Amino acid sequence: MRLNLKCLLTLLVPLALAKVEDPCTAPGGEGVCIDKSLCKMSSGQKGTATTYTGYCKNDPANILCCVKKVTQLTNGTNLSKAGVCKNVSKCPTNSNTLYSNQCPGSSNVKLCVPKVTTTTKKTTTTKKTTTTTKKTTTTKKATTIIKPTTFKQKEIIDLSKWNVVNDYSAAAKEIDGVILRCGYRGYGSSGSLAKDDKLETHYNGFKGKTKIGYYFFTQAKTTAEAEAEATYVVNTLLKGKTNNFPIFWDSELSGASGNTGRADGLSKTTRTNCAVAFIKKIKALGYKAGVYASESWFRDNLDLKKLTDAGAYIWVAKYSNNSPSTSSYDAWQYSSSGSVKGINGNVDKSHVYKNIAGW
Ligand SMILES: *[C@@H]1O[C@H](CO)[C@@H](O)[C@H](O)[C@H]1NC(C)=O
Ligand SMILES: *[C@@H]1O[C@H](CO)[C@@H](O)[C@H](O)[C@H]1NC(C)=O
Numbered sequence: 001m002r003l004n005l006k007c008l009l010t011l012l013v014p015l016a017l018a019k020v021e022d023p024c025t026a027p028g029g030e031g032v033c034i035d036k037s038l039c040k041m042s043s044g045q046k047g048t049a050t051t052y053t054g055y056c057k058n059d060p061a062n063i064l065c066c067v068k069k070v071t072q073l074t075n076g077t078n079l080s081k082a083g084v085c086k087n088v089s090k091c092p093t094n095s096n097t098l099y100s101n102q103c104p105g106s107s108n109v110k111l112c113v114p115k116v117t118t119t120t121k122k123t124t125t126t127k128k129t130t131t132t133t134k135k136t137t138t139t140k141k142a143t144t145i146i147k148p149t150t151f152k153q154k155e156i157i158d159l160s161k162w163n164v165v166n167d168y169s170a171a172a173k174e175i176d177g178v179i180l181r182c183g184y185r186g187y188g189s190s191g192s193l194a195k196d197d198k199l200e201t202h203y204n205g206f207k208g209k210t211k212i213g214y215y216f217f218t219q220a221k222t223t224a225e226a227e228a229e230a231t232y233v234v235n236t237l238l239k240g241k242t243n244n245f246p247i248f249w250d251s252e253l254s255g256a257s258g259n260t261g262r263a264d265g266l267s268k269t270t271r272t273n274c275a276v277a278f279i280k281k282i283k284a285l286g287y288k289a290g291v292y293a294s295e296s297w298f299r300d301n302l303d304l305k306k307l308t309d310a311g312a313y314i315w316v317a318k319y320s321n322n323s324p325s326t327s328s329y330d331a332w333q334y335s336s337s338g339s340v341k342g343i344n345g346n347v348d349k350s351h352v353y354k355n356i357a358g359w
């Protein structure tokens with residue numbers, strides 16, 4: 001019996017050989033089985049490349065599990081989220097972007113980068129059309145919630161540097177507006193403020209063709225930092241630009257591994273205080289303000305009522321057929337994998353239920 005089993009196993013072994021470039025999972029994370037001499041950083045890249053023995057079962061001794069993580073591409077571009085070299089079969093493109101020429105092996109292995117959190121979306125919100133009749137007369141507050149029955153639902157997309165647009169005119173014809181990521185705060189300890197690499201490109205492409213708005217990816221840890229984000233958006237990023245929407249504060253996990261981003265661990269109270277500080281500052285600077293987050297983030301990490309009380313429009317992300325269950329919302333980002341003529345790949349799509357852009 002034993003002997004027979006052994007014979008059988010011997011026969012089976014060749015069938016069980018892993019293929020080079022097959023996926024593997026080592027203590028360092030997901031990787032690919034590849035010749036160990038190829039597992040290294042390329043010129044210009046930043047990140048780590050580590051080989052692990054024993055995770056590519058039955059492969060020749062030179063084939064090890066290579067866990068390669070990249071934070072800066074060969075051309076010097078920094079990624080806001082680290083990418084991992086993977087067999088492309090393990091990298092769903094609805095939630096990730098694939099980069100070629102960054103990984104060892106054939107075109108079956110590519111750098112898989114989670115789509116940015118920031119990725120944008122969102123828009124809009126709820127309530128409070130503070131019909132500012134100017135101070136000289138009387139400030140009338142009309143909480144006019146325009147219901148979908150009286151307001152024709154609008155189709156909005158949001159874009160950042162991760163989106164490639166080939167034909168802005170064609171794209172503009174399919175939508176009622178676009179919200180651009182104008183910038184972000186880095187999730188590292190210094191938390192520097194930065195402009196989205198494609199803000200000008202996308203802005204110039206869509207200018208005059210559709211309504212344009214903006215969102216900013218926050219990593220503020222204090223109310224002072226949140227106010228600084230608002231000031232940076234209005235006085236620097238939007239300077240000289242047309243704006244048709246509330247300015248949205250994009251609050252979500254940074255995407256840093258282990259949720260180590262500077263604002264990832266904020267308490268609900270602190271995060272809400274930061275949001276309110278941003279909203280108030282944006283309004284003081286003469287704009288409408290909004291907050292974008294996922295349905296669960298609004299539930300667990302922000303006090304939505306405090307945001308709407310401060311006058312914020314609410315833009316909820318929920319990729320589902322079921323509408324958001326938040327107590328209120330003005331816009332719903334219902335998909336991260338929509339398609340729009342003239343734009344490569346997946347596009348975030350939202351429905352807007354309120355006339356927030358003077359349609
Ligand atoms: C990984 O890539 C190889 C090509 O090298 C492909 O044949 C194979 O199906 C992929 N493996 C898995 C498990 O997806
Ligand atoms: C670097 O390469 C990436 C991926 O191909 C591309 O998106 C980006 O625009 C490039 N950046 C520069 C500065 O060439």
Ligand SMILES: *[C@@H]1O[C@H](CO)[C@@H](O)[C@H](O)[C@H]1NC(C)=O
Nearest residue numbers: 046071072075076077078079
């Ligand atoms: C990428 O980040 C490094 C710091 O980690 C910085 O020195 C470098 O200038 C950045 N490169 C670009 C293109 O922003």
